Amino acid sequence: MRSSLEIWDMARGEARVVLQSDRLIEAPNWSPCGRFLVVNGEGGLFRVPLEAPALLPVDLDGVGRLNNDHGISPDGKTWVISSHQRGVGSEIYLVAAGGGVPRRVSPEAPSWWHGWSPDGATLAYVAARGGSRVIDVYTLPVQGGAETRLTFGEGHCDGPDYSPDGRRIYYNCDRDGHAQIWVMGADGADQRKLFADDCVNWFPHPSPCGRHVIYLAYPPGTLGHPADLPVAICRMDPDGRNRQRLVAFNGGQGSMNVPNWAPDGQAFAFVRYALPE
Numbered sequence: 312m313r314s315s316l317e318i319w320d321m322a323r324g325e326a327r328v329v330l331q332s333d334r335l336i337e338a339p340n341w342s343p344c345g346r347f348l349v350v351n352g353e354g355g356l357f358r359v360p361l362e363a364p365a366l367l368p369v370d371l372d373g374v375g376r377l378n379n380d381h382g383i384s385p386d387g388k389t390w391v392i393s394s395h396q397r398g399v400g401s402e403i404y405l406v407a408a409g410g411g412v413p414r415r416v417s418p419e420a421p422s423w424w425h426g427w428s429p430d431g432a433t434l435a436y437v438a439a440r441g442g443s444r445v446i447d448v449y450t451l452p453v454q455g456g457a458e459t460r461l462t463f464g465e466g467h468c469d470g471p472d473y474s475p476d477g478r479r480i481y482y483n484c485d486r487d488g489h490a491q492i493w494v495m496g497a498d499g500a501d502q503r504k505l506f507a508d509d510c511v512n513w514f515p516h517p518s519p520c521g522r523h524v525i526y527l528a529y530p531p532g533t534l535g536h537p538a539d540l541p542v543a544i545c546r547m548d549p550d551g552r553n554r555q556r557l558v559a560f561n562g563g564q565g566s567m568n569v570p571n572w573a574p575d576g577q578a579f580a581f582v583r584y585a586l587p588e
Contacts, residue, residue: 312333312585313332313334313585314331314336314337314352314582314583315328315330315331315582315584315585316328316329316330316331316336316339316348316350316359316582317580317583318573318578318579318580319558319578319579319580319581320578321576321577321579322577324557326558326583329348329359329361329364330359330364332352332366334352334353334366335353336350336351336357336366336565336582337351337379337564338350338351338379338380338567338568338569338582339359339567339581339582340381340382340383340569340570340580341570341571341573341579341580343384343385343386343387343574344574345573346361348580349381349383349390351381354375355368355369355371355377356371356392357369369409369410370410371392371406371410371411371413372411374394374413375394376394376395377392377394378393378395378401378423379564379565379569380393380401380423380424380425380436380569381393382426382427382569383408384427384431384453385427385429385431386431388408389405389406389407389408390407390408390409391403391404391424392413392424393423393424399421400421401420401422401423402415402417402420402421402422403416403417403424403436403451404416416434416453416455417436417458418451418457419440421438422436422437422438423438424436424569425469425471425472425569426471426472426473426480426570427570428473428477429473429476432452432454433450433497434451434452434453435449435471435473435480436450436451436471437468437469437470440460443464446468447461447463448468448471448499449461450497459498459499460499461495461498461499462482462484465484465486466484466487467484467485467490468483468484468486468493469482469483469513469514470482470513470515470568472514472516472570474517474521475519475520476521477497478496479494479495479496480497481515481524482495483512483513483514483515487507489511489532490511490512490513490536491504491507491508492515492547492551505547505550505551506547506554508554509531510528510529510530510531511531511532511533512529512545513526513529514526514527514536514567514568516567516570516571516572517549518576519572519574519575519576520575520576522576523576524546524547524548525545525546525557525567525579526544526547527545527562527566528542528543528545536563537563538562538563538564538565539561539563539587540562541559541561542559542560542563543556543557543559543560544557544558544566544567545557558581560584561583561584562582562584565582566581566582566583566584567579567580567581567582
């Protein structure tokens, strides 16, 4: 077993295994209908029905080389993927739910999708522009238009995800030394760090019910967000208080890069990986 796709039940405080695979699978999304998960693996996309879990390939009309930054629109009708298909870096595409012909929407590369506004109108993502290696947070109208830059090189920013009311964006940033969890208005205003600890914290995801934010905690001193490390998924209140570790496991990159909550906010999906030999 290389990858174990699991669901954490908030009320029971325990995980159950959905599917285990010798493949490297990553980044579960939970469908708005609640009946299936979406994961990536080996450059492709897979649907995992919860009633009869299996890795069912999604037809993307030849578009491959996907990374683990993908998701589902709030109404469930459109999926978003990030792909290196054209060989110029990651680009963002929209495709009809279940598969079809993807349509590229990111104006430049590299761009990595991370969040969809609750009203379905806006994508949040991270990108590097102008030949810089600095990663910042941007937004883009789903129906087309100019991208809006929300952070301006104050450190490596990543993992933007919307609050359930659409008024705030949670993200991680290392502008103060190492990655911590930050929040800002959906327009980029009032950027503030929610807490400070020694862990290297990535990928905050607010729950649809508005009660929780989960994030991935790496060991102190970790550089970036690598795979195969002892990590933990932590829970906090939306204001950063009452933090607690929920589950510790071997993971990191691929465990929960993108929105992964059940639509009722009572559970979330993640991927645990076998310990390296």
